Amino acid sequence: MKAKPENVLTGSHYLDGNHASAEGAIAAGCRFFGGYPITPSTEIAERISQRFPRIGGIFVQMEDELASMAAILGASNGGVKSMSCTSGPGFSLMMENFGLGIMMETPCVLVNVQRGGPSTGLPTLPGQADMMQARWGSHGDYEVIALAPDSPQESFELTIHAFNLSEKYRMPVLIMTDECVGHMTEKVVIPSADEIDLVERKYTDKKPGEAWPYEWNGKSIPPMLPVGKGYKFHITGLTHDEKGYPVINAEAQEKNVRQLIDKVKKNADDIIWLEEWDTDGADIIVMSYGISSRVARPAIAKARADGIKIGQIRMITVWPFPEKRIRELAGKVKAMVMVELNHGQVYLEMDRCAAGQCVTAVVGHSGGTVHKPDDIYKVIKDVVK
Amino acid sequence: MDKIAHGSDVTHHYLRPKKKFPNVWCAGCGNGIVMGALIRSIDRLNLDKDKVVVVSGIGCSSRMPVYLDFNTLHTTHGRALAFATGVKVAKPDLKVIVITGDGDALAIGGNHFIHACRRNIDITTILINNKIYGMTGGQFAPTTPGGSFATTAPYGNYEKQFDAVKLAIGSGASYVSRGTVYHVQQLEKLIEGGLNKRGFSLVDVYSNCHTYYGRFNKEGDAVKMLEWFKKHAMPIEAARKLPPEKMVDKFVTGLIHETDATEFCQEYDMLLDRLGVKKEVAK
Ligand SMILES: Cc1ncc(C[n+]2csc(CCOP(=O)(O)OP(=O)(O)O)c2C)c(N)n1
Ligand code: SF4
Numbered sequence: 001m002k003a004k005p006e007n008v009l010t011g012s013h014y015l016d017g018n019h020a021s022a023e024g025a026i027a028a029g030c031r032f033f034g035g036y037p038i039t040p041s042t043e044i045a046e047r048i049s050q051r052f053p054r055i056g057g058i059f060v061q062m063e064d065e066l067a068s069m070a071a072i073l074g075a076s077n078g079g080v081k082s083m084s085c086t087s088g089p090g091f092s093l094m095m096e097n098f099g100l101g102i103m104m105e106t107p108c109v110l111v112n113v114q115r116g117g118p119s120t121g122l123p124t125l126p127g128q129a130d131m132m133q134a135r136w137g138s139h140g141d142y143e144v145i146a147l148a149p150d151s152p153q154e155s156f157e158l159t160i161h162a163f164n165l166s167e168k169y170r171m172p173v174l175i176m177t178d179e180c181v182g183h184m185t186e187k188v189v190i191p192s193a194d195e196i197d198l199v200e201r202k203y204t205d206k207k208p209g210e211a212w213p214y215e216w217n218g219k220s221i222p223p224m225l226p227v228g229k230g231y232k233f234h235i236t237g238l239t240h241d242e243k244g245y246p247v248i249n250a251e252a253q254e255k256n257v258r259q260l261i262d263k264v265k266k267n268a269d270d271i272i273w274l275e276e277w278d279t280d281g282a283d284i285i286v287m288s289y290g291i292s293s294r295v296a297r298p299a300i301a302k303a304r305a306d307g308i309k310i311g312q313i314r315m316i317t318v319w320p321f322p323e324k325r326i327r328e329l330a331g332k333v334k335a336m337v338m339v340e341l342n343h344g345q346v347y348l349e350m351d352r353c354a355a356g357q358c359v360t361a362v363v364g365h366s367g368g369t370v371h372k373p374d375d376i377y378k379v380i381k382d383v384v385k
Numbered sequence: 386m387d388k389i390a391h392g393s394d395v396t397h398h399y400l401r402p403k404k405k406f407p408n409v410w411c412a413g414c415g416n417g418i419v420m421g422a423l424i425r426s427i428d429r430l431n432l433d434k435d436k437v438v439v440v441s442g443i444g445c446s447s448r449m450p451v452y453l454d455f456n457t458l459h460t461t462h463g464r465a466l467a468f469a470t471g472v473k474v475a476k477p478d479l480k481v482i483v484i485t486g487d488g489d490a491l492a493i494g495g496n497h498f499i500h501a502c503r504r505n506i507d508i509t510t511i512l513i514n515n516k517i518y519g520m521t522g523g524q525f526a527p528t529t530p531g532g533s534f535a536t537t538a539p540y541g542n543y544e545k546q547f548d549a550v551k552l553a554i555g556s557g558a559s560y561v562s563r564g565t566v567y568h569v570q571q572l573e574k575l576i577e578g579g580l581n582k583r584g585f586s587l588v589d590v591y592s593n594c595h596t597y598y599g600r601f602n603k604e605g606d607a608v609k610m611l612e613w614f615k616k617h618a619m620p621i622e623a624a625r626k627l628p629p630e631k632m633v634d635k636f637v638t639g640l641i642h643e644t645d646a647t648e649f650c651q652e653y654d655m656l657l658d659r660l661g662v663k664k665e666v667a668k
Contacts, residue, residue, distance in 0.1 A: 032475055053656055056664045058474045063500040067467035070460065070497075074440070074471025077458065078479075082471070100461050227456045227472075228479055230435045234401075234451055236459035245404060245451060246459075 003027045003160075003196035007055045015188040017155040017181040018043035018085075021111055022051065023188075024159025025083050027196055030109070031057035032082035034071035036064050036090060039123040040179040041113035044085040065090040069097035069110070073172075076108045077235070079201075079226055081163060085111040087179075088121055091130055091137070098172060099138030100237045102260060105214065105222075107166035107201065109159065111175040113182040114341075116367035126179035127367030128290060128341035132348075134174050135319050141257055143264035145271055146174040146319040148289040152186045158316070164199040165271065169263055170221050176318060178341065180291040180370060208232070213244040216259045264320055273316040274325065282311035284380060285329060287350055288339040289315040291370055296339045299376035308384055321349045330354035335383040338362045339376055359383050399424040399434070401454045409448050413607030415566035415592030416446050419513055420453070422569055423482070426576040437480045440469040442494060444486035444520045445594075446513035463494030466501040469508050477650040480580060481507070487514040487528040491547050495527070502556035502585050506649035509579040509586045512549055515594035523597030534601040549589040554642045559584030561642040565591040565614040568638065578640060584648045591618075591636070 008027045015023070022044045025033070033052060035045040045061070052059040058080070062068040065086055072082040086094060091112045101108060114130050116122030130137075134146045145165055149155040158175060166173040202223040204211040208230035215222040222242075225231040238246035239253045264271065279285055284303070288296050293314040303310050311333075315322065326349075330336060335358055338347035347362035354360050363379045365371050410416050427437060437455040441447035443462035450457035456479075460468045465483045473481045490498050490512050501508060517535055518524040525535035527547040534541060553561045560582040564572035572590060579586030593599060593610035604610050621639035624632060647655075657664055 032471065034471060053653075053660055054662055056657065056662050058653065058664075060470065060474060062467065062470070063496050066464060067470070067497050067500070070464040070467035071471035073460075074458070074468040074473075075475040076471075078472045078475025080475040082475075096461055097464060227438060228436055228476060232435060232454055232456055234457040234459070236451065237461055238459065243403070 001198045001200045003029065003193040003198055005193035008193040008196065009190050010192045011190060013188045013190060014185060015152050016043065016183050016185045017149065017152040017177060018113065018183070019047045020152040020156040020188045021085070021159045021175065021177070022047035023190060024156040025109065025163070026051055026055065026057070027190070027193070028081065028160040028163035029198055030081045030083045030163060032072065032075035032080045033057070033084065034060045034062045034068045034075065034082070035084045035086065036062055036068050038087045038090045040115055040182050041085040041087045041111065043182070044111060044113070065093035066097060069094040069101070072108045073097060073101050073104065073106050076106050077104070077227065081107070083109040083111070085113065087113045087115045088117050088123070088130070089119070091133065095133070095137040099140060099142070101172040102138065102142045102144070103237050104235050105170045105260075106172065107170055108172045109162045109166055109175065110172055111159070111177060114176060114178040122368050124179065125368045126291060126341060126370065128176075128178055128292065129345065129367055131176060131318060131340070131342065131345045134176050142260045144174060144319045145169065145171065145264065145317065146176045147316060148176050148318050149181055150290055150293050150314065151181060152184060152188045155181060156188055156190065160196060160198070164197070167199040167201050168221065169267065169271070170224065171263070174319075176290070178291050212242045214240065214242045214259070216242060216255070218262070221263055268320045268324075271317055271320060272322045274322055275314040275316060277312045279311035279313060279329060281309060283309040283334045284337065284384060285311045285313055285333050286337045286339060286376070286380065287313045287315065289318050289346065292339045292341060295370045295373060296376050298373040299380060302373070302377050303380045308380065310380065318346060321346070321353070323353050326350055326353035327355070330357040333358050335359040335361065337379055337383060339371060341365045341367045341370070395428050396421055396424050399427065399454055400452055404452055408452060410445060411596045413593070413595060414445065415515065415590075415594070416449060416513060418566040418569060419511060419572070419590055419592060420449050422572045423511065423576055424453075426573045426580060429573070430577055430580055432480055432580070436478065437482065438472055439482045439484060440465045440472060441484040442486070442489035444489045444518070446484060446486040446519070447489060449484045463489055463492070464497065465489065466494060466497040466508065466510065470501060470504070470506055473506055473508055474650060474653070477507075481509070482580075483508055483510045485510060485512050486519070487512060487516065487549070488518045488526045491527045491549060491552070499552065499556040502553050502558035502587070504649040505557055505559050505584045505646050507583050507585070509576070510588070511576065512587060512589045513592045514549060514589055515592045515598055517594050517598040519594045519597060523601060533598075535597070549587065550641055553587045557585075557646065558587055558642075559644045559646045560586035560640070562587065562640045563589040563591070563636070563638045565618055565638060566593060567611045567614040568618060571638065575640065582643070583651070584646060
């Protein structure tokens with residue numbers, strides 16, 4: 001299915017990442033937004049509040065982030081593609097209901113424009129330190145999908161992609177961007193609607209009375225049931241069976257949790273999206289995501305000019321982590337370096353997958369600004385020694 | 386057909402045919418009485434089963450939706466109203482009912498409660514008010530009277546009580562009422578009124594948790610607690626005529642407050658009209 005032409009602002013624009021993300025949501029067919037203002041994500045909500053009423057979408061400024069996350073799950077179960085955005089403290093408040101979305105297998109998109117933390121931290125300055133919270137922030141065992149755009153253009157594109165993944169895999173999808181990308185203004189080219197592919201929600205084709213909300217078969221993602229169409233189904237955050245009814249025992253738990261994990265793990269190849277440059281025959285690979293992958297480029301160029309055989313990986317999806325590819329490359333290279341605006345979060349995954357096959361290092365940073373390319377260059381020089 | 390005489394048939398018609406019973410509640414719990422009243426109100430209004438959505442939070446009371454043969458959503462503790470807000474704006478043609486406990490609505494969900502009232506969004510909220518946290522074994526709630534006992538108030542509660550009715554009126558709800566699980570016919574009328582009202586409606590239902598509140602406070606079993614409601618309830622019409630000293634050990638029941646404020650989805654539609662836009666409705 002294609003995007004609706006009347007709502008897609010086809011053409012070249014000069015937009016920041018947050019506004020681009022809002023336009024991506026609109027192009028993706030999102031028509032409900034529930035959010036609570038927080039820097040540096042607010043521009044998404046502001047643009048939506050201005051755009052939605054004019055295209056028949058619904059914007060509700062909720063009373064807090066707990067409510068925002070709950071409302072987008074409600075709207076999505078009501079049949080409307082929905083989204084929220086937040087930063088730092090708001091992300092923490094959303095974690096409980098994020099888990100509810102995972103458990104209820106409800107499609108929706110949540111954008112976290114990361115700022116410096118912990119706590120109130122640096123409201124107006126960048127960080128990438130919520131990456132492990134994105135992975136494990138809600139209680140219980142589950143898998144997530146998280147995307148990291150590196151530019152306003154990609155903020156637009158990945159927001160659409162996030163909606164598509166959320167519908168395809170029937171789960172909330174995270175966009176883990178950062179203050180830099182959110183507030184950076186660049187050229188954004190919005191294609192014509194017929195060039196934008198959308199994944200539409202799959203509803204059951206069975207008759208009411210014959211269909212259940214979670215018909216897990218171990219392979220495909222079960223279609224959803226529409227409300228108000230005679231199905232009268234129940235969904236819950238409790239461990240449940242295919243019918244959506246609570247079942248409180250280990251057997252049901254195994255089946256339910258398995259589904260949440262397997263649908264991502266078994267489809268990892270479809271979900272994972274990497275960009276690689278010069279990784280074949282490289283001695284050193286620099287890995288990063290979001291704004292840090294742009295900052296790493298001059299350092300990589302400088303090292304290459306020194307004669308170092310160096311490649312780069314940019315993770316567009318950070319979660320699920322590209323385990324297979326990292327294990328493979330770790331056996332071929334001498335070192336892998338992670339660049340991120342924290343002191344080694346996604347690095348831990350890279351190091352785990354490298355499993356001692358090569359040297360690993362992180363170019364850590366407390367946030368508040370981006371890395372200095374020279375600091376990255378120094379670590380590269382260090383690991384080649 | 387006389388619906389009351391056929392009460393049990395009516396009830397079964399609205400219970401999920403394939404859901405296993407018995408339910409999770411203690412024998413004699415007021416939750417079942419409220420469920421019966423809700424079913425009969427819905428039946429009397431002849432609502433399309435498929436257009437009814439019941440949303441709940443977490444607690445003994447919030448377990449109700451799983452038994453009901455409607456579209457039902459059992460969410461997280463305190464968040465039912467926020468969740469229901471999303472459902473209602475996405476599908477304004479649905480009758481959205483929230484089942485919540487006093488802890489669920491007034492402690493952890495207090496903020497959502499006042500803001501749902503303020504928006505005057507068309508949600509019928511049935512607050513099963515048993516003055517205690519039942520599900521977690523009897524801790525004090527924001528509705529527990531001063532001096533009452535609970536597992537976390539072993540020397541008597543030293544906090545003050547919330548009045549859900551006053552809170553809802555102060556926050557902008559357009560239909561605010563109180564009933565009890567003893568006065569079931571009145572309760573059904575209040576629920577019906579709430580369902581008919583376009584706007585936020587509250588039915589604050591005094592209910593018995595004899596297992597914890599009753600036991601800890603020597604109020605006796607379910608029957609004794611119902612008798613207490615009978616003795617202390619004062620219909621609003623009568624209460625208005627009584628001097629304050631006669632009301633000291635009484636609580637007011639009935640439709641306490643009603644206004645005709647614009648409802649939230651209506652307000653939003655008016656905005657779209659002003660902008661000359663048609664709302665995209667969910668498929
Ligand atoms: C975030 C969170 N905190 C605490 C709990 C534990 N909890 C479950 S039900 C409940 C209180 C229920 O009391 P009430 O809302 O009055 O409902 P009742 O059980 O009395 O019907 C609590 C504290 C929870 N589920 N989630
Ligand atoms: S613990 Fe109290 S509220 Fe819960 S089911 Fe038993 S009597 Fe009802």
